[in-house]
Every structure is written in structure tokens, then in C-alpha cells.
Amino acid sequence: MNKVIIQFAILMAVIAVVFIGIYSIGIIQDEDGALFSIQQEKKLGKLIADEILTEADVIEDETINAYCDSINKIVIAGLDTQKFEYKIFLVNSPQINAISLPGGNIIVYTGLLEFAKTPEEYASVLAHELGHSENRDVLSSIVKNFGIALLVSAATGNGNVGELAQSILSNTFNRKQEANADEFAFKVLARIGVRTKHFASFFKRLERNNRMDENMEIMYTHPVNKKRIEAANKFKVPKNFKEKKLLQTDWDTVKAELPKY
């Protein structure tokens, strides 16, 4: 009997030691529970962004970029904490979409700017994308959708970054991630003086215009449902909320500067 108890204790001790040893290595070091640390995500994000933007028609016009940057800075300033140094790239494309890439890189297509009726609507979508980045949704979603092997091979330089980059462009988030990003966006908008009705109006209009249009990429990567629009309408701004205008220039003037396709 004693022998059995001793051997059982040794067996459990060995298992515990192995577990503690693996735990202490700290494969996941990030406090968010992400498989990659912030530094690793930044490195991977740069690789992927470089790959995507090489083939994209990036807008370099100073006027348009100045308008967008002024809005971008205000939205980013509304972040409670900031994990990344955000770089927002404006790409000439009729696609009505914005895409979060790993490491704080965000692509905004000019189609989105054209579809937005006000700069506040654009800010709403941007705040939503920032939510995905801050919540570390991008990499975790890629891992679930495409497997960790693709990420690791790209990160170690053994794999095809191009393949990974293309996968990311069609990446989708699950409902919980979308809801969390929405909630994140509402709080950011509240901080910068933008009412969430702009978020609701953008997506409501998007849903009404939903047709099998190749430009409606945003619909496939950001499924719209009534609950999201309702949540935006129900969101209560804090007591010290003061509504602000994001851009002094008329939005149509900004849109007129956008290049034609």
C-alpha cells in the first residue's frame, strides 16, 4: 500500500514538474493571452503591411492625407490605452472597407470615404478597426481561420508572406469580436465628442444598400445585423459629453479630392 502511495506521489510530482517547467518558459507572454507578444505582432505586422501595400495604390496626395490624418489623430487620441503606434494607409480602391492588419497597421479604402456621409461616420469605422487592433483580434482570428503554421512560417521567414497577406484581406472576425470592437468604438467616439448615431447611420445605410456588389467587401468581412445598430443607438454617452465637429472643412470638399478609379 505504501509503495502504491509513494509511486502515485512521484507520478503526480513528475507531471507537476513538467507542467511548471513548460509554464515557466512562458510561451504566451502577453497579458492579453495572445499567442504572440506585442513586439512579435509589430514585426509580423510590418512584414504583412509591406507585402500588401507594395501592390496597393496607396494615396500619397498630401491634401487628402492631411484631411484624413487630422481625423485619424483625433480618433487615436480617444484611446484609453494604446498598444500600437498606429499607421493608417489610404488606398485607392472602390471597396467600401477598412482592414486591420497586425501590429497597428490599418488600411482604409477610398471607397469607404466616398460612402461615408460625414467625417464622423468615417471616424466610427476607424474607431471600430482600432478596437480590433487593441483587442488583439487580428492575429487570434488569423490563427483560428488559417492555422498557426501559416503565421509561424511567415514570421520566421520560411513561409510565403504573400499567401498570409492575401488571407488577411479576406479575414473575418466572429460575432463576439465584432461586438467587442463595436463597444470599444462607442467608448472612443464618446471620448472624442462623436455620437454613436453616426455609427448606426453608416451601417444602416450600408445594410440598405446591400447588393451583391463586389465593392461591398465590408459586408462580408463585417457582417451587419440589427443588434449592432441597436447597440449603437442605445449607447449612453457620459455626463460630461460634449459633441464636437471633427473637421472644419466640408466633407464633400474632402471627397472631391479623392481620385477617380
Add this chain to the structure above:
Amino acid sequence: MTDDKYFYIEREREDASGVYLMSLMVAMAGLPLPIINLFAMLIYFASTIKKATYFVKFHLYQALISQVFIAVFNSFAAGFIIDIIFFDGTLTNLKLSYIITVGLLNLVELIGNVIAAVQVRKGVFYKFFFFGEFVQLLIGKNE
């Protein structure tokens, strides 16, 4: 005329090593779910335990009990994996470390089963660390 004693010992070896092979086959057939593996073992156990000699009985119990032990650990690992993949649970360092540890435990069990299957087929009375002693405590020693 067959040598009955030789035939019986041969049959014993087949039955005893069969239980370890059952575990390997189920794992290789892509059925890593702990409950299915355990269920397969139980079926083999139930069908073989009647009229089993001590040699066979010992190895049946050893294989089954070690499988139950692993199944407990596997159940938690399976729960974590299902939570992460289907219910958007967070993959923490604790959960990943546990999953890897259980993976290693399964690997050790797999290797143990292979060795046991080979040794028992040769007629060796093969005892796993702890499980062998525990089974002898349960069913007594073959005096």
C-alpha cells in the same frame, strides 16, 4: 495433438497484448476524444475479462486504469481546446502549458503501450510505474 499448455499461454499473450494494441488502434484511427478511447477499452475489457487468467486480468486492469487516469487529464485539455476554438475562450499560458503537458503524457502512454504490447506478447509480466502496483493491490498477486 496440440500441447494445451502451450496453446493456452499463447492465447493469454494474445489477449493480454491485445488490450494495449486496442488503445493504439483507437488513437491511430483518429479518435483522440478521451471518452471514445475509454469506451473502446471498456468494451474490450468486458469481452475479455470473463474466464481470463491472472496474466490477462492483470494487463486488462493495468491498461484500463492507466487509460482512465489519462482520460481525466485529457478531458480538461479537450474542454480547454473546445472553449478556445468554438466559444472564443482566451488561450492563456496556463491553458497552453496544460495542453502541452497532457500531450506529453499521452505520448508517454503511447510509447508505454507499444512497449507493453511487445513485451506482453513475448510473455513478459510487464508492470507500468504505479499502475502495476495499484492493480496488484486491487486484484492481488499471483501466488
